[in-house]
Amino acid sequence: MSEQITKPSTEKMEYKKPPRKARHQDERIDGIRAGLYEKLVKEVAHPVNRKIRIDVKLALKMRNAGWSFRQIGKHFKVSGCTVRRRLGEAGLL
Numbered sequence: 001m002s003e004q005i006t007k008p009s010t011e012k013m014e015y016k017k018p019p020r021k022a023r024h025q026d027e028r029i030d031g032i033r034a035g036l037y038e039k040l041v042k043e044v045a046h047p048v049n050r051k052i053r054i055d056v057k058l059a060l061k062m063r064n065a066g067w068s069f070r071q072i073g074k075h076f077k078v079s080g081c082t083v084r085r086r087l088g089e090a091g092l093l
Contacts, residue, residue, distance in 0.1 A: 005065040052078050056090045059083055
């Protein structure tokens with residue numbers, strides 16, 4: 001049983017809402033004082049505490065079918081660099 005994988009369409013990605021803003025400087029967002037949180041978001045984007053997981057077997061099948069890392073990334077809603085990194089960590093590149 002082999003799955004048929006075709007090239008993705010060139011449709012636009014979904015718009016992501018901006019981060020929630022605090023009403024007061026003393027309010028806390030994810031355990032961080034609001035003022036500091038907003039400063040961190042401006043400097044280093046959204047703080048993430050976990051590693052993004054993707055299905056590396058499916059990603060490898062897509063890559064072998066001719067998809068680019070960027071197209072695979074759009075499918076999994078991550079960057080192409082993340083896809084390439086995960087495939088490398090799994091020893092599949």
